Amino acid sequence: MKYLIMCEGPNELEVVNILLENDCFLFTRDDLLGLVPYHSRQIKGSGQVQTALNMYPGEVVVLRVGDKLSDKLQIPKEYQEKIISVNKYCTKPELEMLLIISENMTSEFEKVKSKKKAKTFAKENIKCGRKSYKNDTAFYCEYYGNNISLLVDSIKKYRQHHGGHKKDEHYLAELLK
Secondary structure, three states: OEEEEEEEHHHHHHHHHHHOOOOEEEOHHHHHHHHOEEEEOOOOOOOOHHHHHHHHOOOOOEEEEEOOOOOOOOHHHHHHOEEEEEEEEEOOOOOHHHHHHOOOOOOHHHHHHHOOOHHHHHHOOOOOOOOOOOOOOOHHHHHHOOOOHHHHHHHHHHHHOOOOOOOOOEEEHHHOO
């Protein structure tokens, strides 16, 4: 059995790659279909995912990572026997919550969250060195790249802070060692 990690966006993909590179998950790259996570919301729209599924003869568990996973994963007919389960790992309301938690700004965000998205709050308040947050993968790499424990701690705190997801949604923390 292999895991197929499908990330909603490039930033989720970057965070997953940082965690993989630093051996933070309960599994390794060797356990992944194609040895990599993919930036893909659906199987049908990704030639890379389809190629990896076609090349692997065994069963696959899909791990979807993102903040808006309301769309149902459409599993093409040819993969329905191969894919044995689909699990969603959510970072609601947005991935930027990890940065807000890392900066110990959760209480400040709570005061304005009805008027301001986490992404906007992060852009206005979070810096790495002199660089203000902007929605790109380089920022996540620079921010967490040399401080993996901060990323792991923030993911675990997010689970405690957020309370509960829908019953079919999991926390990224559940995949950590």
